[in-house]
Amino acid sequence: MADTVRRPIMAGNWKMNLNHLEAIQLVQKLAFSLTEQQLNEVEAVVLPPFTDLRSVQTLVDGDKLAIRYGAQDISAYASGAYTGEISGAMLAKLGCTYVVIGHSERREYHNEDDALVNKKVKAALANGLTPILCIGEGLEVREAVGHVGHCCSQLDNALDGLTAEQVQKIVIAYEPVWAIGTGKTATPENAQEVCGAVRARLVEKYGKETADAVRIQYGGSVKAANIAAIMAQPDVDGALIGGASLDAEEFASICRYQEHVAR
Numbered sequence: 001m002a003d004t005v006r007r008p009i010m011a012g013n014w015k016m017n018l019n020h021l022e023a024i025q026l027v028q029k030l031a032f033s034l035t036e037q038q039l040n041e042v043e044a045v046v047l048p049p050f051t052d053l054r055s056v057q058t059l060v061d062g063d064k065l066a067i068r069y070g071a072q073d074i075s076a077y078a079s080g081a082y083t084g085e086i087s088g089a090m091l092a093k094l095g096c097t098y099v100v101i102g103h104s105e106r107r108e109y110h111n112e113d114d115a116l117v118n119k120k121v122k123a124a125l126a127n128g129l130t131p132i133l134c135i136g137e138g139l140e141v142r143e144a145v146g147h148v149g150h151c152c153s154q155l156d157n158a159l160d161g162l163t164a165e166q167v168q169k170i171v172i173a174y175e176p177v178w179a180i181g182t183g184k185t186a187t188p189e190n191a192q193e194v195c196g197a198v199r200a201r202l203v204e205k206y207g208k209e210t211a212d213a214v215r216i217q218y219g220g221s222v223k224a225a226n227i228a229a230i231m232a233q234p235d236v237d238g239a240l241i242g243g244a245s246l247d248a249e250e251f252a253s254i255c256r257y258q259e260h261v262a263r
């Protein structure tokens, strides 16, 4: 275990689910289910669709909730004629702390490549937002045992041109594509193998101090029943949760992972 104490981060990626009224309900339930102390120990983050962000901001600010929130994507551009895009400045103005960048669904369905992901990471940092940078291999790469190389290459490309100081602020999410929404969770050892390799790569490129500060999440079919074993891995500092984050009780239970027995 590193010398640095990294605060665990559980982030719920709602994907294209829940309208702004449902968003309010879920965040209220979440706030009700987690004590102040639990929210001190673990950073709980919700990542709703863009259209929910204003409602979430109003609720979090109004009730002074210790829940952070962010967006699922960001434009690589600052402003201008980019129909349908949402800028980093707009997200910052809505009080977002985080933004997911390079999710495999965006890479697959919106043809986002590493170069675009790199631009988006820079756009986020320029606006004071923390990127949750997603990397992960598909089934073919995994079966050919190319997963570590694939993920490290995605990481190198996404962080191209950044300083160690900037890298320190980023959260990295390892999400093997074959484990997303499939019910096939990677084993804790699978998760540790890649998260450990990512940290080793960060040590190599930016030094130990930076690498020790970076939080690395695992994502892919995470639920209350498997979170404890995943969190028991030395290089896993949290989870990026899809389906299970749509249920406030389940997500709260994931945030309370310390109360579960690893199995």
Ligand SMILES: O=C(CO)COP(=O)(O)O
Residues within 6 Å of the ligand: 013, 103, 175, 179, 180, 181, 182, 183, 219, 220, 221, 222, 240, 241, 242, 243, 244
């Ligand atoms: O893609 C994910 C989170 O970003 C994982 O989704 P599931 O938890 O539904 O597998």
